[in-house]
Amino acid sequence: MSMCMDQKEDDSCGLEVKGGNSKQTASNIAQKAALEAKHASDTQQAAAEAAGRQVKVQLADKAIAAAKAAEAALAGKQQLLEQLTEEVREAENVFQEESSSMNGSQCNLDSAANAAKQAQMLLQALQNAIKIAQQNLSNAEAAANGAQQEMQEKAQLVEAARNRIELLLRQLNAAKVDYDNTKRAAYKAACAASEARQKATRDRRADVRPGRGRQ
Known part of the structure; x- marks a missing residue:
């Protein structure tokens, strides 16, 4: 820092040369310069210490603000983490439910496929039977x-x-009648023949006796 910063109204920084004793003037100037230098050094150190404290306060304030911001961010992250954890838990529950439902659906699908296969086999058997x-x-x-x-x-x-039997029966009856008639006729003929023979025999005998006398 410049030693003339606290004495802006004095363009020569208080080192005005008068027309007196030059040695006294130089000594005064030196003393004054030494005082001003010491004052400036003290002022500078105090200013540095004040500035350092202000910077430290500002840094502390910034650190506190940063800590608060980090804490708020951490709280937000914690809330987000909890929300995501809950969503993951719900998603896992949904996954488990859907997996169980899918397993049940797979079992139902397998059962339906087996039933369809059995029905197809039964249909084929029925078609074959038909x-x-x-x-x-x-x-x-x-x-x-x-x-x-x-x-x-x-x-x-x-x-x-039947017609043949009936015909044969009629023919048989007719034959029987004819046979009976023929038998009767034959009997009559035989009787007549026998009678005729007997008569002829008697007649021959009768004829023989007279004939002997003529011989």
Whole structure:
């Protein structure tokens, strides 16, 4: 700092040369300069100490303000940390619930897939059974048609046999009648023949006796 800072009104800083004794003047000047130098040094040290205290106070105030700001920031960070921790906890709970739900959904999906597979197998079995039943029905219908045709043919054969039997019975009856008639006629013929032989025998005998006399 300049020694002339506290004496701005004195342009020569108090070192005015008068027309007196030059040695006395120089001594006064030296003394005055020494006093001013000491005063300036004391002032400078006091000013430095005051400035140092002010700087320290300012630094302390800044440190306190910074500490308060850091504390407020720490409180904000603590609140944010707590909020994030709670959100993480909630997210973990949701994750657990969704995982459990997903596991349940997977089980339901597996059960539904197994049920669908079993239903598909049952449907395939039913389709095969229906196909076999349709084939059996076709075979049964064909067999029924064949049996009906065979029955009709046999009915025709039975009817023909009945007609044949009836015809043969009529022919048999007619033959019996004819046989009986023929038998009676043969019997009559035999009787007539026997009678004719007997008569012829008698007649021959009768004829033989007279004939002997003519011989």
